[in-house]
Ligand SMILES: NC(=O)C1=CN([C@@H]2O[C@H](COP(=O)(O)OP(=O)(O)OC[C@H]3O[C@@H](n4cnc5c(N)ncnc54)[C@H](O)[C@@H]3O)[C@@H](O)[C@H]2O)C=CC1
């Protein structure tokens with residue numbers, strides 16, 4: 519059976535907005551919130567990859583005016599925004615380069631979507647949440663925010679900035695009833711990951727680098743987001759939660775280019 523990270527939450531009456539909600543981890547987050555009773559909106563540049571139990575608003579988070587339009591539409595229709603999940607990000611094959619080979623275009627595009635996109639959505643949403651005196655913002659970061667990987671000169675540093683955004687905004691909004699956290703997944707089976715499997719040494723090698731011996735499933739990341747957005751996490755703000763199958767605890771001592779150093783896999 520595929521792991522689901524399944525837990526019961528009650529999100530009835532809550533309004534949730536997920537960027538990049540049409541596919542991958544974002545789609546799983548939409549599905550989990552909807553299954554627990556929330557009214558869910560997804561913002562995406564693409565059409566849904568699977569059944570989307572959310573209202574899709576077409577929009578590009580790298581454009582401030584589009585973020586403003588999206589937030590205005592959700593508030594107009596649903597009357598509130600209880601949870602924002604900043605999740606839309608790209609990791610194009612052209613970003614797997616040595617730092618001196620990375621193009622200006624790739625760098626600028628990743629900053630625009632992966633960094634400015636999170637900021638614009640938070641800028642627009644924080645105003646709504648401040649008025650409500652309640653809300654939760656979750657930034658989808660990455661295990662690569664915390665430690666290096668091979669040839670990710672833009673993705674990793676920008677992911678680290680997503681973690682710091684959550685810390686900074688979480689402290690600033692703490693007395694406004696608004697919590698802000700980041701989540702740092704290990705490798706998760708999504709279109710984004712599949713597009714970079716060749717650059718990452720293939721799925722088996724990637725799975726073996728996680729102490730649990732496999733990559734994660736999108737619902738397992740969604741489960742962490744639902745918990746962080748719940749009252750069960752009411753004392754958690756301005757921090758990061760790693761949901762990574764043990765990758766972060768293990769990688770520092772491993773040879774990142776070999777599976778031979780894994781526990782139980784070493785002949786010595
Ligand atoms: N898949 C993985 O192994 C990991 C993913 N993450 C992070 O999780 C998040 C989701 O990643 P995946 O689901 O794997 O990616 P994905 O590529 O499967 O899905 C991303 C979604 O964002 C949308 N999107 C892209 N640019 C957009 C824009 N400008 N405006 C609005 N929507 C846009 C895409 O159309 C797509 O539906 C990202 O922040 C990624 O960095 C973090 C750690 C591991």
Ligand SMILES: O=C(O)c1cccc(O)c1O
Nearest residue numbers: 660661662703704705718
């Ligand atoms: O894409 C990622 O963020 C990622 C995170 C941890 C491990 C990986 O292999 C990844 O591709």
